[in-house]
Amino acid sequence: MRPRLFAALGWYLAAGTVVAAGCTREITAPVSVSGASVIVEDGNVHGVYPDLLRALAPRTGCRFAFPVVPRARQVALFESGMADLLMPATRTVSRDMMGTFVPMIRHRAMLISVDRGGAPITSARQLLARRELRVAVVRGFDYGFEYAAMVDELRRQGRLFREVDVVGVARLLHAGSADVTIMGPTLMAAAIRRDARVQGLQDKLKFQPIPELPWQQSGAYISHALKAEDQALLREALEKLGSSNQVLEGYQHYFRADMLSDSVRAR
Known part of the structure; x- marks a missing residue:
């Protein structure tokens, strides 16, 4: 899946003519095992979101670290300002107070x-x-x-x-x-x-499906604790990625269309 995903991103990476100066420090993006979104095998982290971030690194000039933690710990690190990115994440009012949300797909529990x-x-x-x-x-x-x-x-x-x-x-x-x-x-x-x-x-x-669990936006949160220039750089890169539908195409490499149709859609 990973080579095909990188190939699909080729047009996106080539689209910009200006290479960013880079983030001011390494970006911490804790991850927990989450379906095809994040896969951890023998200590190696991959899946839709880690692979996309790694593919963005040459364009943004940012380096990403992916410490593996339980989901509850991942959320707690973001809420405390110790994590720079929270992804994948459903948009919620409480999280909006701590970070800027960038939608990637729509999904439904x-x-x-x-x-x-x-x-x-x-x-x-x-x-x-x-x-x-x-x-x-x-x-x-x-x-x-x-x-x-x-x-x-x-x-x-x-x-x-x-x-x-x-x-x-x-x-x-x-x-x-x-x-x-x-x-x-x-x-x-x-x-x-x-x-x-x-x-x-x-x-x-x-x-x-039940009415109380409607379709919702899912994507990435960028922490307000980051320096403003780092937030702006990541927001621009992730917005372009979200508008390209590459996240949905990443899921399509892992799941049949009938599995996705009821629970995952384009942004």
């Missing part, structure tokens, strides 16, 4: 459950009323106010599991310890591919 032939859950109210269903989520995931309200109520009801990553959630579903999760379908599909212990789970899952 869905209810994902093991199909046992029951009636579909079509709203958050139905999910909260079905108290026999156990729900697993990933710490640090944020799909907006309605999502946060659902998670808070599920926690209050005593039927919420919080895992550090998507693989942990997949294992709970596979073992029958949880019944439902809330996330993008591509995240779950990528986790199942990576972990032999949950092979076969994908074919047992059903995916249900």
